[in-house]
Each structure stands twice: as structure tokens, then as C-alpha cells.
Amino acid sequence: MSDDPFIPYAVIETANWPPTSMLTIWAIGAAKLKRIDFDLSQPExxxxxxxxxxxxxxLARYGGNELPSFGRPVSIIINLEPNRGIRIDLDGTILDKLDWTMTIGSASMTTDRGTAGLGLSK
Known part of the structure; x- marks a missing residue:
């Protein structure tokens, strides 16, 4: 557990899990694709x-209705604080109140040249 203060953020839930291309995740980074940071000068x-x-x-940055390798968005998790968040649908309706926090996660790939991070960490 980190001693750093929790900073609210959102994670886009998508249709494809696992992602269809680990190369895309390595090249772009999962956090850049799925994480949304808030303007914290604005209220909750x-x-x-x-x-x-x-x-x-x-979606506009990546050409339309899908995120590369992850597919179409299905909902958004808003992490308000550790172990408290909400899941919203794509029109902003609250679907669930959550007692957990969704993270991007981490992964690596081992090759004959060594281990390479795949950019899933935030």
C-alpha cells in the first residue's frame, strides 16, 4: 500500500479483455488508452x-468508436477514493456504487532478449 494520497481518476471498461494486440499496448500504453484523469480544481x-x-x-484521438486493441467502451469506472467508486454507462447514468477501485494493472513480456514492460502500469 502506498503512502501517496489517493487521486481520483476513471478507467474505461471495454469489450475486449484481454486486449487483442499486446504490441499495441506496448507501443501506446494501456494507461494512455484507458485512464482518464480529472481536473481536480473542479468539484467531485x-x-x-x-x-x-x-x-x-x-475515441476521437484513435479514430472513432473503439480504443486500439481494447475495442468499444462499455462503461466507465470512476474511482473516487480507495475502495469507493461508481460505474457509469456511456450516457452518464450511475449503474453501480462500488466498494473497490479499478486499476490499470501491470504486465510484462519475456523474450529471448529479456523482459519488456507492456505499459499497463499507470
Missing amino acids: NTFIEQALEGLQVK
Whole structure:
């Protein structure tokens, strides 16, 4: 457990898990694809709007309706604090109140040349 203060953020849940291309994840980074950071100078009641706007920015950056290798978004998890969050659908309706936090995770790939990180850490 880290002593760093928790910073609220969102994670886009997508149709494809595992991702269809680990090379894409290595090249772009899962956090760049799936994580949405908030403007913390704004109040918590703006986080849903910020998450939806962040999703649209990512979709536009990558060409439309899907995130590379992860596919189409299905919902967004907003991590409000450790072990407290909400899941929203793509129109901003709260689907679930959560007693856990979704993270991006980490992964690596071992080759005959050694181990390479795949960019799944935040």
C-alpha cells in the first residue's frame, strides 16, 4: 500500500479483455488508452461529465468508436477514493456504487532478449 494520497481518476471498461494486440499496448500504453484523469480544481460532482468528455477525446484521438486493441467502451469506472467508486454507462447514468477501485494493472513480456514492460502500469 502506498503512502501517496489517493487521486481520483476513471478507467474505461471495454469489450475486449484481454486486449487483442499486446504490441499495441506496448507501443501506446494501456494507461494512455484507458485512464482518464480529472481536473481536480473542479468539484467531485463534475467527475461524471469529465469522464464522458475524456472518453470522447480518446475515441476521437484513435479514430472513432473503439480504443486500439481494447475495442468499444462499455462503461466507465470512476474511482473516487480507495475502495469507493461508481460505474457509469456511456450516457452518464450511475449503474453501480462500488466498494473497490479499478486499476490499470501491470504486465510484462519475456523474450529471448529479456523482459519488456507492456505499459499497463499507470
